[in-house]
Amino acid sequence: MIVRGQRSVWLRSWGAWQRGLRQQQQLQLTPPGSLVRACLGGPPTRPIVDMSYSRHFLDFQGSSIPISMKKLVVTKLNSNFREAVSLRHDAPVPLPGDGDLLVRNRFVGINASDINYSAGRYDALAKPPFDVGFEGIGEVVALGLSASEKYAVGQSVAYLKAGAFAEYTVVPAKEAIPLPSMKPEFLSLLISGTTAYISLKELGELSEGKTILVTAAAGGTGQFAVQLSKKAKCHVIGTCSSDEKCSFLKSIGCDRPINYKTENVAAVLQKEYPKGVDVVYESVGGEMFDLAIKSLAIRGRLIIIGFISGYQTRIGLPASHTEMLPAKLLKKSASIRGFFLNHYYSEYQMAMKHLVEMCEMREIVCEVDFGDLSLESKFTGLESVFRAIDYMYMGKNIGKIVVELPHSVNSKL
Numbered sequence: 073m074i075v076r077g078q079r080s081v082w083l084r085s086w087g088a089w090q091r092g093l094r095q096q097q098q099l100q101l102t103p104p105g106s107l108v109r110a111c112l113g114g115p116p117t118r119p120i121v122d123m124s125y126s127r128h129f130l131d132f133q134g135s136s137i138p139i140s141m142k143k144l145v146v147t148k149l150n151s152n153f154r155e156a157v158s159l160r161h162d163a164p165v166p167l168p169g170d171g172d173l174l175v176r177n178r179f180v181g182i183n184a185s186d187i188n189y190s191a192g193r194y195d196a197l198a199k200p201p202f203d204v205g206f207e208g209i210g211e212v213v214a215l216g217l218s219a220s221e222k223y224a225v226g227q228s229v230a231y232l233k234a235g236a237f238a239e240y241t242v243v244p245a246k247e248a249i250p251l252p253s254m255k256p257e258f259l260s261l262l263i264s265g266t267t268a269y270i271s272l273k274e275l276g277e278l279s280e281g282k283t284i285l286v287t288a289a290a291g292g293t294g295q296f297a298v299q300l301s302k303k304a305k306c307h308v309i310g311t312c313s314s315d316e317k318c319s320f321l322k323s324i325g326c327d328r329p330i331n332y333k334t335e336n337v338a339a340v341l342q343k344e345y346p347k348g349v350d351v352v353y354e355s356v357g358g359e360m361f362d363l364a365i366k367s368l369a370i371r372g373r374l375i376i377i378g379f380i381s382g383y384q385t386r387i388g389l390p391a392s393h394t395e396m397l398p399a400k401l402l403k404k405s406a407s408i409r410g411f412f413l414n415h416y417y418s419e420y421q422m423a424m425k426h427l428v429e430m431c432e433m434r435e436i437v438c439e440v441d442f443g444d445l446s447l448e449s450k451f452t453g454l455e456s457v458f459r460a461i462d463y464m465y466m467g468k469n470i471g472k473i474v475v476e477l478p479h480s481v482n483s484k485l
């Protein structure tokens with residue numbers, strides 16, 4: 073029986089058959105012509121279907137999985153997310169392979185680099201259409217046989233993978249992160265938390281009594297840089313754009329929040345920190361980068377986390393006065409190191425495990441921002457991703473921006 077709008081047993085078998093065809097293609101067991109005939113409607117020639125897999129695949133434990141779903145797709149390379157990305161309403165729900173999980177996304181994270189990705193800056197060869205969104209958490213609703221060794225339907229998982237701005241995402245089981253429960257706070261750890269944790273551990277050389285300057289300190293990753301530096305017994309200065317953010321920063325232990333809209337950051341640093349700062353966690357770029365370099369102490373180090381002030385420009389880079397940089401660094405035996413999370417996968421699992429534990433034990437605050445105070449409404453549904461990105465670039469967010477995806481399909485999960 074084919075149930076309108078829902079996957080039926082027939083469709084699941086079709087999925088297994090389609091998978092069989094894919095396997096044939098990969099193994100090149102079937103001449104391409106017969107595959108084409110099969111796809112054009114003739115009876116499948118000799119689909120290779122692993123019956124154990126197929127049996128397992130039939131076990132959805134009552135979850136209702138639709139045939140099609142909504143997802144965001146980059147259709148034109150552009151750093152203006154609204155120009156670059158379209159909402160598709162009828163994308164096929166992807167089928168998990170043998171080692172995969174099908175995850176129904178519950179919360180997806182907004183990142184400053186979503187607009188770098190939509191502009192094709194992550195991959196010079198990227199050609200639209202392609203999927204977008206870096207991270208999500210959700211429930212496993214179906215899975216392949218090998219994946220079932222470690223996972224089961226109903227389990228909460230997190231993942232990092234392009235294509236999170238969708239109702240469902242296929243995630244290789246070996247890349248998924250099992251979660252103790254479905255809390256949006258965990259989403260704030262996936263990219264934002266781990267970036268602060270790993271970069272400060274590997275490059276920060278933090279120790280008691282050091283002074284650290286965190287820029288965009290009240291944002292997704294800044295909040296963790298502040299708290300982890302306090303845990304390392306450092307003195308923390310944090311820049312942000314409002315008094316409300318300053319109050320938040322104080323509440324998470326920041327010693328000297330600076331609202332750069334009402335205070336001159338360079339003057340504050342010069343006056344209150346005449347010896348300079350030992351470490352900078354820098355993610356704004358442009359003028360903020362220049363003044364951070366100027367404020368470095370002898371043997372100080374600046375970690376480049378990002379340069380958000382330039383992402384909306386055509387080339388994605390802010391203007392900066394770097395001509396004198398070698399001389400400025402030499403004069404202070406100072407250094408600059410870049411950090412990109414993708415290059416630190418070997419540290420990732422351990423960092424995530426520790427952060428989840430700290431979050432569970434309430435040893436760190438994982439502030440999430442659903443846009444409750446935005447002019448329109450809370451960030452709910454994929455349609456609201458566009459608003460959520462605007463909200464970040466208006467500098468409104470406190471903590472990690474999260475979009476909730478309500479479940480439109482009845483489920484027994």
Ligand SMILES: NC(=O)c1ccc[n+]([C@@H]2O[C@H](COP(=O)([O-])OP(=O)(O)OC[C@H]3O[C@@H](n4cnc5c(N)ncnc54)[C@H](OP(=O)(O)O)[C@@H]3O)[C@@H](O)[C@H]2O)c1
Pocket residue numbers: 182183184185263264267287288289290291292293294311312313314317355356376377378379380381382411412413414464465466467468469470471472473
């Ligand atoms: N290297 C990595 O692997 C990695 C990983 C994650 C994030 N990052 C970087 O970390 C930074 C923060 O990212 P996030 O996703 O956590 O965002 P976020 O900090 O949650 O939000 C961005 C914040 O930056 C400030 N801002 C927004 N637009 C700005 C503009 N045009 N000029 C100057 N400041 C602006 C605002 O805070 P204010 O109140 O301070 O204005 C805003 O709240 C970005 O540079 C991002 O690329 C890097």
